[in-house]
Amino acid sequence: MSTLSFQGASGHLYLRGDPLGVGATGQVWRAWRQDSAEPLVLKLFDPRFGTPTMRRRTAWLAAQLLDRASPVLHAPVDIVDGPIGFGHVSAFAGGVPLEAYLGTPIGDPLDHLVCAAAMAAGVAAMEQRGIAHGDLRWANFRIGKRFGVLRAGLIDFDTCVAPDLPPPPSIGQIRYAAPEIRRDPQPARLGIATDRYALAMLLRELLAGMFDRDGLGRNLQGLFRRALGAAPDARPRASEWFAALRQAAENVHQCDHCGRPFIAEASTRHCPHCVQPLSGLSIFRPPSVRKSKEQYGV
């Protein structure tokens, strides 16, 4: 492995390692901080993308410190502009792309709900700052299991959208484009509403392999209906997704009879698949109430 030392705009020294891949706008390399050996990713833009607009966008993005806003966001932390080229340095995201993960999933339904909640939390942290990722797709979510938890990491913020920024150079992948983008594919139309649509598409892909429609419960079904509809204003915020998925993770059941997973709600009395009665119906009753009823022989 050949290493090359370079300096960021912040003054930190880094080491460049092996190339990781080539994207549409440049090449990505493994990198480390020279003093702490913290694993990083270096992206060097193709020279034709080193425009003043792109430099302004990259500098603005690095100044937002999005990596501190959420553990899910692996956004640029430093800018590189020197003999090795123009680009940025981001925190390294372990795991594999969501696409590759779904090919051979290693998690169970509960893992997937926690991971889905993490994806929503990352987008919510950006939403709160008025920033849209602009290119939410399964290649940009890295999934990996660490300490027994399936975690998500969001990468590639080069097409981010914010009110203070000029529009990004491209619109991202059309597969996750909202209906209004498909009708009129212009980067200027990207925004938080189109991010919400793409997030719902990704969550559906992650959860569809584990839960069918009935197993998701009415709350999540309702969110999906709103999110994948044509009305941009009706799409649920990422924080709504996070709240719903976090609650769902606390109420995952696996039917004792058919073995299929489902999310139980307060009104759930039967397995939605085989209609067998649930065992342990009392889980939704607060312990204090249950105890007092037992005391009084109810």
Place this chain on the structure above:
Amino acid sequence: MRRSPSANQRAYLQALAGTVAPPASPAAVWDRLRLRAQKRASWLAFLALVFLMTQLDSARATDIELAPVDDGGLPLAILGFVCAAPLPALAALLYGLRRARRPATEADTNPTLEAV
């Protein structure tokens, strides 16, 4: 059979929750109410004054016979009622202010944040 999240999964979700503002929490509602009240404080003070004046007038006109003393002044019971009337609203406002501050304090002192 219920599947409960493991301790690590709970810690991860808890750490993420610290980065996401709840969609419509009571704290946010109270924050909005407090901001609106601050914005219209002068109007609210004027309306409160008018309300108190109307109470005083009606008390003088109708309840003078309830007075324990006959000195022609405002009866003590009516005065007490008028003074106590805004207390429930004030208590609700104070409760809301305390509640609005609580989540931020809890998130700052959450020990699981460092573990993830």
